[in-house]
Amino acid sequence: MPVYRHIYRPYSGRLTPAWSRSLVLTRYGLAEAWSSKITIALFTLCFLPVIVSLFGIYLVNNPLARVLLGAQRPQVFTIDAEFFLHDLQAQSWLALALASWVAPRLITFDLADNALPILLSHPISRFTYLLGKFLALFASLSVVTWIPCLLLFAYQGYSSPGAWASAHLGIAGGLFLGAVLWITLLSLLGLALSSWVKLRVVATGVIFAAVFVPAGVGAVVSAVLRTRWGFLLNVPVMMTLLWQRLLDAPGISGADLPTGAILLTLLLVCCVCLGVLNARIRAREVVHG
């Protein structure tokens, strides 16, 4: 159907492999998410703690710079697991803000305009659709979590005298694993709640609420029943404990929960999110009766 002739012609060219279709969804998802100025602003904001940490590492490893800044003590602070734990925490909570803005943009437009019947009538499965959206969100969150954290680690390894990096490889592993666990949870939670709520602004609020409201409830449960298990509803506490253990950093949280219980709770949350997505991402709703 050439433009000038206005006739229909069938397509006989090559086709892309089936596995690459989820990347099409990822590409269009990223384009949609990053077309917003608020996304750009949030993304920029996410790098402020990284810049501060970068300056800190530079300062610690550069005595001349310390003297020029008028520092009295030879060492302002040390670059250790605790330093990177604070970095990871800062990046992770900023990632929550970014996820709560980006996730609804990936899903709600499709749901609000009822695009799923058309999207899923193409040779893609529901799994491919979700994988594409998940990858878009996961990639966006990776850029503000484990990637800058590992770059800081690499910079510290490069700047410090001796074999600092090889002696502290556990920190790098902990940063990567801790961040990946968190952004996987955030991605699934963000997509599930966005598919459930449909309205973009409300979905953003609901994602925040899903993290902080159970935390409040958990704190009340722990205080009233005098039990530590209430913290299993408290995602910030659970993640902080998990990150501490992964980085082998000194405890900064008063709570104590077994690692197995934390992982099991996170797994349960992920399963519930997948259940919601399975129920909501359908070309057609089945009316039982």
Place this chain on the structure above:
Amino acid sequence: MAVIDLEGLEVRLGNRVVLDALTGALEGRAIGLLGPNGAGKSTLINTLLGFYPPTRGTARVFGLDAYRDRAQIRGKIGYMPENDSFIGNMSGVAFVRYMAELAGLPRREALERAHEALFYVGLGEVRYRVVNSYSLGMKQLIKLAQALAHGPRLLILDEPTNGLDPVARQRMIQLIGEIGRQGDVRILISSHLLRDIDEICDEVLILKAGRIVALSNIERERRSNRSFVELETMELLPHSTDRFAAAARARGCECACFPAGRIKLVLPDNTESRDLYRLASEHGLEIRRLHQRRDSLEDIFLRAMDGGSAIVGAPEAAATEDARRPTHAGL
């Protein structure tokens, strides 16, 4: 090979049987899917797209199992849903390109085909506007454009003229007819508007309460040029219509009775109009008007709705197919 082949297809949604033992082979270039609301037209389309698994039997599209081989089938299909279905904040060309890429076209080809498809359906001038700003008619056309962009072998159109004004409807019908005639595309069109189906299709499948009540090759019906007689009658004696119909059938006529004394008959070679007057007189029926006309889709539809059981017919198909299988309509 039949475009669509149904064998005892049953689909349940919850506890409800929505499609019940559908059997038939659809071979036409443009197939019409007719039926009242709730007959199962959209469920059949969704089953062919692999959205609903059959609870019993099979549905095949181009010989492929509609559920098991759904990914392959979807690559060959262009689907235009009944309701609004698009991504409103995208421009027309971006949306159609996106859909073409999902169908497997490389980026460059997808963009090229998106432009072509939009010009083809008449949206060339507005292709950079966001879809949300389109009128209802334009939204229908962009759904058609995205269904065409990847060059499908089968175009499934669910109520394509829904909500269109007469001019836009005519344009849409013209376009669909043109696609059917020009390319290698087969068309399955679902509509409750008989006129749409009559203008485009050469085969029609009529559903009622989840069952096939007629599967008719309209083109063959038209070609057969059979002589139909339509009577308007008044009963002089109780049940005289039934007795008249029975006597007519005994003489080899095909006969269907409708409310308000309307009777339609196909006369065999040895029967003439005056024989009908004689039969009517013998059975206490007064013929008030008689006119001879050709069968129309409306007749097939009304009869199917009135009867409820499958209307079967074409001799060559009936001879080869299973007796259970409805083929092409008679009467």
